[in-house]
Amino acid sequence: MKSSDEKLRNFQKILKKQGIGAFAVMDIASVNYLADYKFMGQSDAFLLVTPSQAWCFTKELYAITLRRAAPFFKCVNSLNPADIAAKVKEFKIKSAAFDPGLIDYISGNMFKAAGFKELPGIVAAAREIKLPSEIAKIRKACRISAKAYEIFRRKLKTGLTETAAARMLEDIMYSLGATGLAFPTVMAFGPNGANPHHANGERKLKAEDAVLMDYGCTYQGYCSDITRSFWHGKKPAKEFTKIYDIVKAAHDEVIKKAKPGMSGEELDAVARNYMEKAGGFAKYFIHTTGHGLGIEIHEAPRVGMKSKQILKTGMVFTDEPGLYFEGKLGVRYENTVLLTKRGAKILTVGE
Amino acid sequence: MSKLDNVKIAALKNILKKNKLNGYIITDFNDLKYFLGSAVAMPGEAVILFHSKGLYMAVRSLYEASFREQFPEIKTEGCDADRAEQIIKQANRLGLKNVAFDSSKEIYAAGKIFAGAGFKEAPGLITALRVSKTEYELKNMRAAAKIAYAAFEHIRKRLKAGVTEMELCAELERFMKHKGASALSFQSIVAFGAGTGNPHYMPGNVKLKKNMPVMFDFGCIYNDYCSDITRTVWYGDKPAPEFKKILKIVREAHDMVAARAKYGMSGAEIDAIARGHIEAAGYGKYFTHRTGHGIGLEPHERGDISQLNKEKIGLNYCFSVEPGIYLLGKFGVRWEDCFYMTESGIKIIN
Numbered sequence A: 001m002k003s004s005d006e007k008l009r010n011f012q013k014i015l016k017k018q019g020i021g022a023f024a025v026m027d028i029a030s031v032n033y034l035a036d037y038k039f040m041g042q043s044d045a046f047l048l049v050t051p052s053q054a055w056c057f058t059k060e061l062y063a064i065t066l067r068r069a070a071p072f073f074k075c076v077n078s079l080n081p082a083d084i085a086a087k088v089k090e091f092k093i094k095s096a097a098f099d100p101g102l103i104d105y106i107s108g109n110m111f112k113a114a115g116f117k118e119l120p121g122i123v124a125a126a127r128e129i130k131l132p133s134e135i136a137k138i139r140k141a142c143r144i145s146a147k148a149y150e151i152f153r154r155k156l157k158t159g160l161t162e163t164a165a166a167r168m169l170e171d172i173m174y175s176l177g178a179t180g181l182a183f184p185t186v187m188a189f190g191p192n193g194a195n196p197h198h199a200n201g202e203r204k205l206k207a208e209d210a211v212l213m214d215y216g217c218t219y220q221g222y223c224s225d226i227t228r229s230f231w232h233g234k235k236p237a238k239e240f241t242k243i244y245d246i247v248k249a250a251h252d253e254v255i256k257k258a259k260p261g262m263s264g265e266e267l268d269a270v271a272r273n274y275m276e277k278a279g280g281f282a283k284y285f286i287h288t289t290g291h292g293l294g295i296e297i298h299e300a301p302r303v304g305m306k307s308k309q310i311l312k313t314g315m316v317f318t319d320e321p322g323l324y325f326e327g328k329l330g331v332r333y334e335n336t337v338l339l340t341k342r343g344a345k346i347l348t349v350g351e
Numbered sequence B: 001m002s003k004l005d006n007v008k009i010a011a012l013k014n015i016l017k018k019n020k021l022n023g024y025i026i027t028d029f030n031d032l033k034y035f036l037g038s039a040v041a042m043p044g045e046a047v048i049l050f051h052s053k054g055l056y057m058a059v060r061s062l063y064e065a066s067f068r069e070q071f072p073e074i075k076t077e078g079c080d081a082d083r084a085e086q087i088i089k090q091a092n093r094l095g096l097k098n099v100a101f102d103s104s105k106e107i108y109a110a111g112k113i114f115a116g117a118g119f120k121e122a123p124g125l126i127t128a129l130r131v132s133k134t135e136y137e138l139k140n141m142r143a144a145a146k147i148a149y150a151a152f153e154h155i156r157k158r159l160k161a162g163v164t165e166m167e168l169c170a171e172l173e174r175f176m177k178h179k180g181a182s183a184l185s186f187q188s189i190v191a192f193g194a195g196t197g198n199p200h201y202m203p204g205n206v207k208l209k210k211n212m213p214v215m216f217d218f219g220c221i222y223n224d225y226c227s228d229i230t231r232t233v234w235y236g237d238k239p240a241p242e243f244k245k246i247l248k249i250v251r252e253a254h255d256m257v258a259a260r261a262k263y264g265m266s267g268a269e270i271d272a273i274a275r276g277h278i279e280a281a282g283y284g285k286y287f288t289h290r291t292g293h294g295i296g297l298e299p300h301e302r303g304d305i306s307q308l309n310k311e312k313i314g315l316n317y318c319f320s321v322e323p324g325i326y327l328l329g330k331f332g333v334r335w336e337d338c339f340y341m342t343e344s345g346i347k348i349i350n
Helices: A006-017 A028-035 A060-069 A081-090 A105-113 A122-128 A132-155 A162-175 A190-194 A238-257 A264-277 B006-018 B029-036 B061-070 B083-093 B108-116 B125-130 B135-156 B165-178 B193-197 B241-260 B267-280
Strands: A022-025 A045-049 A054-058 A074-077 A096-098 A186-189 A209-215 A217-219 A226-232 A290-292 A299-303 A316-319 A322-325 A329-332 A335-340 A343-346 B023-026 B046-051 B054-059 B074-078 B099-101 B189-192 B212-218 B220-222 B229-235 B292-294 B301-305 B318-321 B324-327 B331-334 B337-342 B345-348
Touching: A006 A028, A006 A045, A006 A122, A006 A132, A022 A028, A022 A081, A028 A045, A028 A122, A045 A081, A054 A060, A054 A081, A060 A074, A081 A105, A096 A105, A105 B108, A122 A299, A132 A162, A132 A209, A132 A217, A132 A226, A132 A335, A162 A186, A162 A209, A162 B165, A186 A190, A190 A209, A190 A322, A190 A329, A209 A329, A226 A238, A226 A329, A238 A264, A238 A316, A238 A322, A238 A329, A238 A335, A238 A343, A264 A299, A299 A316, B006 B023, B006 B029, B006 B125, B023 B029, B029 B046, B029 B125, B046 B083, B054 B061, B054 B083, B061 B074, B083 B108, B099 B108, B125 B301, B135 B165, B135 B212, B135 B220, B135 B229, B135 B337, B165 B189, B165 B212, B189 B193, B193 B212, B193 B324, B193 B331, B212 B331, B229 B241, B229 B331, B241 B267, B241 B318, B241 B324, B241 B331, B241 B337, B241 B345, B267 B301, B267 B318, B301 B318
Parallel strands: A022 A096, A054 A074, B023 B099, B054 B074
Antiparallel strands: A022 A045, A045 A054, A186 A209, A209 A226, A290 A299, A290 A316, A316 A335, A322 A329, A335 A343, B023 B046, B046 B054, B189 B212, B212 B229, B292 B301, B292 B318, B318 B337, B324 B331, B337 B345
16 A cells, blocks of 8 residues: 655645744654554654655664655664654754653653754644545545445344344445444444443344444544434334434534534534523533544544634534433434535535 | 452552652553553543552543442542642652652653652553463453454455455454454454565555465454464465475474473574574575564563563563565565463463
8 A cells, every 4th residue: 555645745834834843753643644654553663754854763674665655754774762863963953843742751851852842732733634635535434334324224123132233234334345443333222322332232122212323434544433323113202203303403503503713612512502402401411512533533623512622624523412311212413524614514424 | 340450469569669669650551451450541541640558540530430430449530631730749648759650651741740740760660560461361362362363264265366455354353343352453464465575564455366375464452452363375276386485484483483482581582493493494584573572452562572682581471473584576474373471381372
C-alpha cells in the first residue's frame, strides 16, 4: 500500500505558518497519521518534520518498507530521541518544538535541554480537520454500515440471541467491503438498551421487542459509527414510539442547527434543550451528544457539555442523542456527520 | 468482584522497599491494566498512587462510581482536570516523603509537575514486573493463542486463486472475534508472492495466483492478552526449490530454539541459536530482524530475544520466536510461535 503525503504536506504548511522550524513527533498515533503508515508499537518510529523536510527515525527493518511506501521521508536507522535533537543541531534549525503531552518525561527533558519549545496540540489540531482523501474513506466506511442496517433489518428473526445478531450484522459489513470493525458491536434487546455500554449476551429476541444496535466498521483504517433503535414486531410499545420520536427529533435538530463556528457545548445544548422542552427528559440523556472520529473511533472534537472546542468545516463527528430508563428501555439514534460550510451532512446513508 | 492481585501488590511493595520509596505513581494505561486486572477508563484518564498504606486513585468522574464498586479497597476520587496536582495533594495528606514516578512513561507535562513537587524519577518499575507472567496471565495468553491457531487452520482452507490479501485479513479478524477475541494484537499481515520478501509488508489488493508463497502474521487479544503467530506456505503444487530450501532452514532454526533455549540464558544467547543456524546455512544476512520480542498485554513488550538483550530470560517470561529469511523482490519465509520460560526450558503457548 502506497502512502499519501497529503497529511504531511498539510502539517508542514501549519508549521510554516506558525514559524516552527522543526517538530518532533514522538507518539505513534501522530506518527501513523502523518506518515500514513501503520507502525505497531509505541516506540517503533519517531518523526522530525520541518516546513520543507521530514525524517523518520525507525529500525532498518521498517525502513525497507517505508522507503517504498513513503518516499517523502528520509529514514534514519535509530530510535534514540537524542539523535532527533542531534539532527536539529546538525541542520542548525531554529525554534524546534515538541508536544509536552505526547512524550515521556525523560525524552522531554532531553529536548528541553537541547533548546526545544513546548507546543501542545499541534498534530491534534491538524488531525481534527479531515482532508479529502480521509473523508472519502470515512464516507465509504459510513456507507457500508448504513447499507448493512437495511440488509440486517430484512434478515433479523425472532429468537436470535444478541451475540448471534451482532455476528450477523458484522458479517454483512464484511461482505459489503469493510476491512475491520471500528469497535465491538453493541446489540441490546429489550431493556438491555437502557445500558449505554451493554455487553452482548444470550438474550433472545422476542416477537415484540425493542432493539438498539451501536456499531461501525473501518475502511482502509478509517472508522464509521452508527446507532439504530427500532421495534421488532408489529405492535411497538407506546412508550418506545414516544421516546424514539423525541430522540430522533433531537438528532434532527442537531443536524439542522450545526454550523462552523459553534462550540462543542453549544451544539450539545441543542439536543439537550430539545429533550428538556419535550417533557423534562434531559436528565435521562446521560452522555455527550457526539465525538469526533477518523483513524480512531474517539477523536477531537468533543460535542458535549463543557466542550469549548470550536466546530470547523471539515470536521467529522457523531450526532447521537439517547434516552435511558434503567431496567425498562433505552433509545439512541446516531449518525456520523461531516461539517461543511452549509452545515452538517450525514455520511451514514446507504447508496 | 475485585480483580486486584495480592501477588502483584506484594511484589511492587517489595520493589518500593528496595528502592527506599514509600509511594509510586502509575499512569500508563497498560501498567494500570496489569495492576488492576482489567482496563480502567481511557488512556490518560486515571492515575494510581501506590503507597505503603494502600492505594489511591484519581479517575475521570464518569468512572468514579463503577470503579469504587469494582475496587472497594482502593480509595477513589473523581478528578476531571489536574490529576497530577490531585495526586500530589494526596501524597502530602498521607505524609509520604519518598514518592517516585515512572519517568520513562509519564508524559512530560505531568512529570514536570511531579518533579516540581520533589518526586523522584524511578523509570520502569512496573515494566520490570510485567515480564514474568502470572498463572492468570498465562491462561489468557493460551486462550488468545488457541484462537489464533484455529484461525490459521480456518484461513488456510480459504486460499484460492483470485482472493485478495485484504479479504483474507478481514476473514481472519471476523473469525477471531467470533471465537471470543476482543481485538487484533496488531493489523494482520497477509502477503502474497513478492510481498513475503518484506518483513513488514502492508496487505493490499494483490490477488492470489497459483504457485505463490503466502505469509500470515497475525494475533488476537483475549481478556487483554495478546497472541502472535506467523506461518508461511506455498499455494500450488510446484513450490520454488529455493522457497522449499529456506522454509526448511527457517523451521529448523525455530525448532532448534524451542529445543535448546534453557532457563538462565540471555535474550542474546537464545537469539544466537536461531541466527547461528541460519548463518551456517549461508543466509545470515537475509535474517534482518531479532529472533523474538516480549509479549503480554501489548504485542511488543520488554524481554527481546535479540543480539542486544544481555538480560537473562526469567521464569514465565513470554516471548515470540520468529526467525525469517527475506529475499527482497523474490519471496521470504517466517515461522513464529510464542513461548514461555520454565525451569526445564521453553514451552510453547497454545
